[in-house]
Amino acid sequence: MTKSISERELVLGILMEITRENTYSHIALRNVLDKYQYLDKKERAFITRVTEGTLEHMIEIDYIINLFSKVKVNKMKPVIRNIIRSAVYQLKYMDSVPNSAVCNEAVKLAVKKGFGSLRGFVNGVLRNIARNLDTIQYPDRSDLVSCLSVQYSMPEWILKKWLAVFDEETVENMLADFQKDKPITIRCNLHRISVEELQRKLQEEGAKAVAHPYLPYALSLSDYDYLRDLQSFRDGDFTVQDVSSMLVTEIADPQKGARVIDVCAAPGGKSIHMADRLEGSGHVEARDLTDYKVELIRENIARTAVTNVEARVWDATVTEEQSRGQADVVVADLPCSGLGVLGKKTDLKYKMSEETSEELVHLQRKILSVVQEYVKPGGTLIYSTCTINPMENQENVRWFLEQYPKFRLADIRDQLCEPLKNSVTEKGMLQLLPGVHESDGFFIAKLTARKNASVSSS
Known part of the structure; x- marks a missing residue:
């Protein structure tokens, strides 16, 4: 089969979509890998690595380009900019690709995209960088x-x-x-399969699944090509979910028969985990804002075959009257700046701004003000985010306790493994940090409503 499109051209297309159309990187990359499933494992790995690596190191790459190019990065034509960026990533971080090949392929791609007049510029900048990579002066630690x-x-x-x-x-x-390469974390769906059986099944499929130190049903998964190629994934034996996210259910500790409302649930990992924990009892309602997001939840419900979960469209900023005082557990894993998951969503750090993160604080407070009404007297509200920002985390919890004194922070140490108990710096709050903990950056607070608290009707 003759390829009409090269891996580098596919990388360029993904980078253009991310930087020009503002598409999230994991979505743009997944769409291309889904479309070109005929590519072999090595080609798919190259596309993934160059795309993610270019985004991950983009500030450094632009710094390098600006040292050697008379035309600064932000003044270049977008196609040329992204061709040079991905080539510099290969020059600096991929020893397996000869420098001459990187430069030649970049020039060919520029010509193919209609920029033949700039072939000399592309070639000159890249060869200059290739010759001088080892002598680049970086900013001093004094700044x-x-x-x-x-x-x-x-x-x-x-x-x-x-x-x-x-x-x-x-x-x-x-x-x-x-910036470290890490395996993904998966949660064994215990209503379908035991951890030992899942590990054996994954091993037979050529993948490697190693126990995670924090939770007995969490595994670190590596050595696979394409998730949907794994029969165990298609069978719903596991859910891709970081261990930090799994801790939401551990800390919530729902009891059999509980009614759970997950107010911002897509793609459904926490809701399905709650359902799994309830062993088919009770009821979990997984809500989100759009049909698209709710469809993602429904797909995961169908794949994992949980029976005590339903998904529905609902705006978390709008009170649903029938839900007042009805939930034993409300999960409010709210929209946030995402600064704890920058290792997985590499482009998020360029899309987020200080102003946007401050706007998110107001959205979080608005949602918390609404969904606290759903908690039964004696019930639990879990507030969580995947960020490392005190304004969105600890400060929001303190604000909430001042506004709604019927809630108090619950001690969560008994729900945590030994390595995490000492990370509870304030009663009822856990801030996980990448590089410190074996997880994403994530925040969880457990708030319980007094048993004699009345349900607001305002």
């Missing part, structure tokens, strides 16, 4: 924010926020962890 920003390709506003809260070592551990 720590600038130094870390270029070294780890992290926007300066994020670094300033973290350095105001954490010490240098912690911040650098987080930054380094975001």
Whole structure:
């Protein structure tokens, strides 16, 4: 079969979609890999690595390009900019690809895309960079924010926020962890299969599944090509879910027969985990804002064959009268800045801004004000985010307790494994940090309503 499109051309298309159309990287990449399933494992791995690597190191890459190009990155034509970016990533981070091949392929791609007049420019910039990569001068640590920003390709506003809260070592551990290649984490669906059976099944499929230290049903999965090629995935034996997200159900500790409302549930991992924990009893209602998101939840419900979950469209900022005082557990895993998952969603750090993160605080408070009404007297509200931002986390919880004194923070240490007990710095709150904990960056607070609390009718 003669290929009409090369891996590098596919990478360029993905980068253009992400940087010009504002598509999320994991969606753009998945769409291309789904469309070109005939590509072999090595080609698919190349596309994934160059796409993700270029995005992950983009601030550093742009810094390098600007040292050697008379035309600065932000003044280049978008196609040329992304061709050069992905080529610089290959030059710096992929020893298996000869420098001459990287330069030649970039020039060919520029010509193919209609920029033949710029072939000399592309070739000159890349060959100059290739010759001088080992002698590049990076910003000095005397300007720590600038130094870390270029070294780890992290926007300066994020670094300033973290350095105001954490010490240098912690911040650098987080930054380094975001750039590490790590296996994905999966949760064994215990209503379908035991952990031992799942490990055996995955091994027979050529994948590697190793026990995670925090939870007995969590596994680190690697050595597979394409998730949907795994029969165990298609059979619904496991759900892709970070262990930090699994801790929501552990900390909520729903009892048999409980009614659970998950107010921002897509793609459904926590809802299905709750249902699994309830062993078919009770009822879990998984809500989200759009038909698209709810369809994602329904697909996962169907694949995992849980029977005590239903998904429906509902705007979490709007009170549903019938739900007042009806839930034993409300899960509010709310829209956030996502600064804890930058290792998985590499482009999020470029899309998010300080202003947007502040706007999200107001949205989070608006949703919390609505969904707290669904909690029964004596019931539980779990507030969680996948960010590392005190404004969205601890400060939101303190605000909530002032506004709604019928709630109190519950002690969560008994629901945690030994390695995590000491990470509960404030009663009822857990902030997980990448590079410090073996998980994403994630925040969880457990709030319980007093048993004699009346349900508001306002």
